[in-house]
Each structure stands twice: as C-alpha cells, then as structure tokens.
Amino acid sequence: MTQHQFPPVVATRCLDPIKFTCYFGTFVQTPSLGALQVLTHCAVGVDQDGTIVFVNENCSDYTSYTLKFTGLELHEVRFVDVADSETKFFVPGFIDTHIHAPQFPNNGIFGDSTLLDWLEKYTFPLESSFRDLTRANSIYSQVIERTLSNGTTAAAYYATIHADATNLLADLALMRGQRALIGKVCMNQNSPDHYIETFEESKASQLSVIEHIEKRDPSGNFVRPILTPRFAPSCTEKLMKWLGELRKSHNYHCQTHLSENKREIEVAKELFPGFDSYTDIYYKSGLLGPKTILAHCIHLSEHEKDLLAQTGCGVSHCPTSNSSITSGEARVRWLLNSNIKVSLGTDCSGGFTPSILQVAKHALLVSNHLVMKSENDFEKLSTHDVLYLATVGGAEVLNLNVKLGLFKVGYKFDAQLIQLDCEGSPVDTFEFQNPKWGLLSPEESRGKFLDLIDKWIFNGDDRNVRKVFVNGRCVVDK
Numbered sequence: 001m002t003q004h005q006f007p008p009v010v011a012t013r014c015l016d017p018i019k020f021t022c023y024f025g026t027f028v029q030t031p032s033l034g035a036l037q038v039l040t041h042c043a044v045g046v047d048q049d050g051t052i053v054f055v056n057e058n059c060s061d062y063t064s065y066t067l068k069f070t071g072l073e074l075h076e077v078r079f080v081d082v083a084d085s086e087t088k089f090f091v092p093g094f095i096d097t098h099i100h101a102p103q104f105p106n107n108g109i110f111g112d113s114t115l116l117d118w119l120e121k122y123t124f125p126l127e128s129s130f131r132d133l134t135r136a137n138s139i140y141s142q143v144i145e146r147t148l149s150n151g152t153t154a155a156a157y158y159a160t161i162h163a164d165a166t167n168l169l170a171d172l173a174l175m176r177g178q179r180a181l182i183g184k185v186c187m188n189q190n191s192p193d194h195y196i197e198t199f200e201e202s203k204a205s206q207l208s209v210i211e212h213i214e215k216r217d218p219s220g221n222f223v224r225p226i227l228t229p230r231f232a233p234s235c236t237e238k239l240m241k242w243l244g245e246l247r248k249s250h251n252y253h254c255q256t257h258l259s260e261n262k263r264e265i266e267v268a269k270e271l272f273p274g275f276d277s278y279t280d281i282y283y284k285s286g287l288l289g290p291k292t293i294l295a296h297c298i299h300l301s302e303h304e305k306d307l308l309a310q311t312g313c314g315v316s317h318c319p320t321s322n323s324s325i326t327s328g329e330a331r332v333r334w335l336l337n338s339n340i341k342v343s344l345g346t347d348c349s350g351g352f353t354p355s356i357l358q359v360a361k362h363a364l365l366v367s368n369h370l371v372m373k374s375e376n377d378f379e380k381l382s383t384h385d386v387l388y389l390a391t392v393g394g395a396e397v398l399n400l401n402v403k404l405g406l407f408k409v410g411y412k413f414d415a416q417l418i419q420l421d422c423e424g425s426p427v428d429t430f431e432f433q434n435p436k437w438g439l440l441s442p443e444e445s446r447g448k449f450l451d452l453i454d455k456w457i458f459n460g461d462d463r464n465v466r467k468v469f470v471n472g473r474c475v476v477d478k
C-alpha cells in the first residue's frame with residue numbers, strides 16, 4: 001500500500017506564547033453520579049501544558065490571585081472572563097466512546113433495517129469505499145469538525161479495515177486537536193468479498209497502524225491506537241486471540257460490539273458453539289480488560305454482566321443507535337450498580353446524531369422507557385446522571401494517562417463554553433429565569449441555575465457551544 005500524500009502533521013501541543021490562562025465564570029461538573037456541582041465566580045488557572053493548577057471559587061480578584069499564584073507578569077497571562085452573561089458556563093468536554101467515523105455520510109439513513117441487514121445494505125458498502133483516500137480525507141475531516149463543534153473533545157473512533165485511511169484519521173485528529181483513540185477495524189470472516197481481509201492482512205495492517213500512530217504521538221496523550229475486532233461474528237477465533245495477546249502484552253486499548261441485537265447474539269453463539277456466552281467469546285480470547293470498551297451490552301445475562309465487572313471493562317451506552325435500529329434498551333443502572341463503568345456513544349451511523357448532548361437526552365428517555373415497562377423507578381436516569389455519563393463516565397471508560405472530565409487540579413482543561421442566550425440559540429430563556437447570583441438567596445439562585453441546565457440538556461444544541469478547548473488550547477471559537 002502506498003503512503004498517503006497529505007500534508008505532514010503539525011504537533012498539536014500548545015505553540016501559544018502565552019504561559020498561563022485564567023478562566024473566570026461559572027463552572028458546572030458532576031463529581032459523582034447524580035451530583036451536579038456549580039462553581040460560581042470561579043477562577044480556573046491552566047498552565048502551558050493544559051493542566052489545571054488552581055480552582056478558586058468565589059474569587060473576588062482573579063487577576064491578583066493569578067499573578068500571585070504564578071509569579072508571572074501581567075503580559076504573560078491571558079484572562080478569559082465569561083461572567084458577562086448569567087447563562088454562560090463552562091462544562092467539561094464531552095467524550096464519545098463509540099463512533100464510526102466512516103459511517104458519517106449515512107447518519108439518518110437506516111430505513112426500517114435492524115443490525116445485520118443494516119450492516120449489509122448500508123454500512124459495509126460505504127466503509128469499503130474508504131480505500132479511496134481522497135474520500136477518506138474529506139469525510140474524516142468533516143467528522144472531526146462536526147464532533148468538535150458539538151463539544152466532543154475526545155472520541156473512540158472505529159475507522160475501516162484500510163491502514164492508510166486509518167492513519168489519516170489519526171493525523172487529522174492530531175492536527176485538529178481532538179483527543180482520539182483510533183481503531184483500524186479487523187474483520188476476516190462472514191463479510192462481503194469487497195470488504196474483508198485475511199488473518200495475515202489484518203495482522204500486518206494492525207501493526208502498521210500502531211507503528212504510525214505511536215510515531216505521530218509518542219506521548220499517547222492525544223491520539224492512540226485501539227485494537228478493534230469489529231464483533232465476534234466477523235472475526236475468527238484465531239484473529240481475536242492474536243489481538244487478545246497483543247492487548248495483554250502492550251496494555252493496549254481495545255473496543256468491540258457486544259450483545260446489541262438478538263439475532264446477532266444467536267449468530268455469535270452458532271459460530272462459537274464452544275463458549276458459554278457471547279461475552280465468554282471475548283473473555284476467552286483475552287480481549288476483556290480495564291482498557292476495553294464494549295458498545296451496547298443490551299441483552300446480557302447476570303453472569304455476563306459479572307464478567308464485565310470482574311475484568312473492569314467499560315460500557316459505551318448508545319441509546320440513539322439502539323432506538324434507531326431497534327436493538328433494545330440497555331439497563332444502565334443495573335450495570336452501574338455492579339460498579340461497571342458506563343459512558344455514552346453516538347454510534348454514528350447506527351445513531352443519527354454526532355452530538356453527545358442529544359445522546360445524553362436519549363439516555364434519559366430510554367431509561368424512562370425501562371421504568372414504564374418494569375415499573376421500577378430505580379432505572380431512571382436524571383439530567384445530572386446523563387451529564388456524568390457524558391463526561392466523567394467517558395473519562396473512566398477511555399482510561400487515558402491524562403485525567404479528564406472534571407475541573408480539578410491535575411486534570412487537563414478539556415472544556416466547552418456554553419451560552420444559552422446567544423444569537424440563534426434554540427433555548428428560550430427569560431429574564432426571570434436567570435439565577436441572579438448574589439441578589440437572591442444562594443438556594444434560590446442555585447434552583448434557577450439547575451433549571452437552566454435542564455433546559456440546556458433538553459433544548460440545547462451545537463449553537464450553544466461557543467468555544468471548545470482541548471488541553472488548554474482553544475480549538476473551536478464561534
């Protein structure tokens with residue numbers, strides 16, 4: 001295969017001459033499941049490496065505080081004060097733990113299909129076309145642009161079987177400044193002739209992709225390879241076992257699909273009769289571990305759920321996709337109660353939206369459907385729960401070397417600046433709904449602000465994302 005001819009990658013790391021940035025305003029985060037913390041008049045200091053070095057709530061003079069803290073001169077510091085609107089706030093960047101970058105053109109196109117016929121009819125033909133690097137370049141660039149613009153600061157991507165196009169996706173993410181796990185899809189059985197590889201081809205292209213990505217970003221803080229056996233039905237045991245060995249020997253990330261659709265589960269069991277369950281196929285192949293991301297996990301047995309807990313895997317819950325291609329409703333609370341890490345995935349194009357905010361809302365609605373069926377209120381997810389899944393949950397599941405998902409000392413500044421009253425906002429806010437910090441009692445102000453957060457989650461979209469930061473660097477400024 002020939003190397004692609006696109007421009008060389010420029011390092012993402014902060015080339016900014018400014019040594020330090022102090023952000024001032026309201027910061028919203030979920031330090032634990034179900035808990036929403038609102039830090040007001042808060043100064044957050046970020047060093048040149050994008051690391052948060054102070055979080056100072058109720059800061060009356062952020063300029064003096066910053067200069068004293070850092071010992072720097074005024075001209076060496078940038079101040080970003082967003083306290084000019086009561087509906088502006090920072091939230092941690094969203095983390096999309098399951099997205100198929102090449103399927104982007106198919107967002108919204110699934111007819112009345114379900115998983116297996118959807119793959120044959122829509123997905124494999126499109127993915128197969130990524131042998132064309134010009135096409136890959138334009139679609140992958142658009143995916144990164146669109147997800148960043150929706151506040152996604154880190155993503156676990158599936159690419160295609162093609163090494164060159166997969167390497168290009170890694171280069172584009174690095175250039176554009178989005179953190180990304182990049183998966184070359186491995187599939188060597190039960191796939192169409194135009195979109196399949198042999199074991200040897202899969203092995204060789206997987207190794208070349210790892211080499212390319214690790215060379216591009218030796219720190220692994222921005223882009224990293226992730227081993228990606230598509231799902232058991234399209235991989236031989238030999239291929240999965242080889243990937244399992246590779247995972248264990250190098251502590252690589254790994255991602256695949258599990259228990260998405262009832263017919264898929266039957267096919268997996270027919271193809272692998274010697275195993276106890278669908279999950280057991282991955283377990284015995286050595287694919288399960290703390291850096292493994294399993295998408296869907298809808299129809300698991302108790303025993304399979306226990307295997308996930310025991311091996312420390314993370315789950316990517318994809319409610320938009322699961323509703324669109326009629327796969328089912330994952331029991332998120334049931335997983336969380338077993339201490340399984342859960343996060344959110346768009347699963348484009350099984351899901352139709354590139355926005356984790358929309359997926360968060362769908363996660364809440366799907367949990368309500370579970371309640372309506374089981375009449376068991378414990379399944380219900382609140383707006384605060386789904387915000388946790390979109391940020392902290394994603395950080396836990398990605399399990400990177402850098403700390404993400406919170407505004408906390410030692411964490412990276414990956415953030416979105418949200419504004420509800422910006423021009424063209426889809427959220428209607430009224431003056432009487434503003435929190436009026438300092439003018440009302442703290443409880444009244446907080447109550448009003450929590451209502452605004454709920455309005456944002458239900459009615460907001462990318463128009464409310466005014467700026468996006470990755471590693472302390474502004475990557476989107478609208």
Ligand code: GUN
Nearest residue numbers: 100123230231257347350
């Ligand atoms: N299972 C195997 N491949 C896929 C895919 O591309 N999308 C989804 N949602 N499930 C899969």
Ligand code: FE
Nearest residue numbers: 257295347350
């Ligand atoms: Fe998927």
